[in-house]
Amino acid sequence: MxxxxxxxxxxxxxxxxxxxxxxxxxxxxxxxxxxxxPPAAHVLFREYRKEVCAQCFLYDRGRTLRVKDHDTGKVFCSASCQQKWVDHTGELGDGAWQDLHHFIQARSKGTKDTSGISLTDHRPDVGEIDGRWSQAKPEADVRMRKAIDGASRPTGRKQTKAAVASSTIDPDILGYLLSGILAHHQQPNQWREDVLALAMHEEPYTTTHDLEAHCTSFVQLSSIMPVELHESCTIEVCRALAAVSSHNAFGIRSGSEDGEEYMGYALxxxxxxxxxxxxxxxxxxxxxxxxxxxxxxxxxxxxxxxxxxxxxxxxxxxxxxxxxxxxxxxxxxxxxxxxxxxxxxxxxxx
Ligand SMILES: C[S@@+](CC[C@H](N)C(=O)[O-])C[C@H]1O[C@@H](n2cnc3c(N)ncnc32)[C@H](O)[C@@H]1O
Incomplete structure (x- = not known):
């Protein structure tokens, strides 16, 4: 396409x-x-998670939306939007969102997530970016292998999740990457054709903190993803999602005017x-x-x-x-x- x-x-x-x-x-x-x-990847920022419909992005002046899925933490403006989301996301995707939701909830207790932290920092160059991602690869491979072993042993998933408990989390980056991974899983060839053809930013991370957050999120997703999603939870997919977002993402805003609430972004x-x-x-x-x-x-x-x-x-x-x-x-x-x-x-x- x-x-x-x-x-x-x-x-x-x-x-x-x-x-x-x-x-x-x-x-x-x-x-x-x-x-x-519909988008090839998107995120609704965590601060809006109770106020924006996960399917149609409706925002009702800050009111908490009435249809809530407690397992994924997503809210919907109506039962029909929830059904559309379920139909589109599928059982595997629904399970992955549940896993991510539980991971974020467990990690948010007692520890702060990193998304609001502002550090004085510099924009990493291509060398730093390549270096940090090559560190992430073996870490992710280990997590995925543990997840595969764990899938055949009932306690394995818990052990794997505990293993990443020491690093910080960024729920917005985790959500953006997961949405792209799921879109990739649904139509890998189409996704590649569409997303890899877009203009890419070679140095898309505004700070080293941002780069770190992307690499950490990738490793964390590698541990919590269902094994069936491993082929889509790759460095290629996650790096592309970051590289295309700065040149191509559209803001998800509360109304049609650009000046309104900035609730997330989408590709x-x-x-x-x-x-x-x-x-x-x-x-x-x-x-x-x-x-x-x-x-x-x-x-x-x-x-x-x-x-x-x-x-x-x-x-x-x-x-x-x-x-x-x-x-x-x-x-x-x-x-x-x-x-x-x-x-x-x-x-x-x-
Ligand atoms: C969403 S993409 C548009 C498509 C892009 N030109 C491509 O080849 O894929 C946005 C990028 O296009 C380029 N661009 C868009 N509008 C431009 C303009 N008015 N003048 C110069 N470059 C522009 C910039 O590189 C920008 O980051």
Whole structure:
């Protein structure tokens, strides 16, 4: 599937911006150009776990949602959303979420998780990243072997879980990785085609603490995952999930406006080829756990279809501020038509 195909657009190389989406014919205003599939990985932050529907991401002004699954810790806005989640997740996935929930609960008693800790730290380079992941591999292999042995002995799983009790936990990273591992397990070839084709950040971890948290989470998942998921709980999958998230993740927010509560983030491979423009011709709206994109004005054949990566008041920033913000948050120098036009006119004027 990836990159996406349509009779309305094609994915092409865009000078200065990697790949992007070009209209392959004139498209009238308000036409829907893409509706994404559900995410290939996502996380709802732990602080929102009682307030956001695990299936459709509905948030009801901070109210605790009424349908709760005590075994997985997930909440739903309705019994029908819960049923959809169960149908999609399957028995194996449900079991994996239960294992993770019990692991987090057991580990949260008496010890603090690491997700809120802020350390003065540096961004690890490729060498540090490779080094830390190669340490994680043998640790994970040992845990998986113990889990396989334990699966044939009733006390084995407990022993394995006890073995990782000494390290800290990051429930958000654990949840993000598990959702990606389960998506990979359901359709490994499709997942590879979709996710590995996305733009990757070579140095995606903002701090060494963040890198450590990802490697530790991978090792912890290796111990608690059902044996049937071992083929998807790999370094390749977990590293890819981190590497693609910084360039491609969409925020899960409480409403359609970008400025609202930031409740988590999700990966939508088919929607990840839209470049940014400071004068976008596309709007987007989250519909449940998917996204719809439509053109906000008539678009001509050959025009690039772009969304805005800026949210709320950021849209009102001037050229210098927009470019600085996009560089800081997204890591790219904006080359959209509006920025190029404004840069030329300010250069001419000055
Ligand atoms: C979600 S991806 C978009 C697809 C991407 N161009 C690709 O080749 O896969 C976001 C990345 O595209 C590039 N990009 C998007 N909009 C851009 C712009 N206006 N100017 C320069 N680069 C841009 C940046 O590298 C950014 O991190």
């Amino acid at each position: 990836s990159p996406p195909t349509s009779d309305l657009f094609s994915v092409e190389t865009i000078p200065g911006a990697g790949r992007g989406i070009l209209a392959s014919r004139d498209i009238p205003q308000d036409t829907t150009v893409l509706t994404s599939k 939508y491979p088919s929607a990840s080829y839209f470049n940014h423009s400071c004068d976008p011709n596309l709007a987007k709206q989250r519909v449940g756990n998917a996204w719809r994109f439509w053109v906000v004005r008539d678009v001509q054949q050959g025009e690039e279809l772009c969304i805005s990566y800026l949210g709320g008041d950021e849209k009102d920033l001037n050229l210098r501020q927009r470019r600085a913000h996009l560089r800081e948050v997204w890591g790219f120098a904006c080359e959209c038509a509006r920025c190029r036009r404004e840069a030329t006119s300010s250069h001419d004027a000055g």
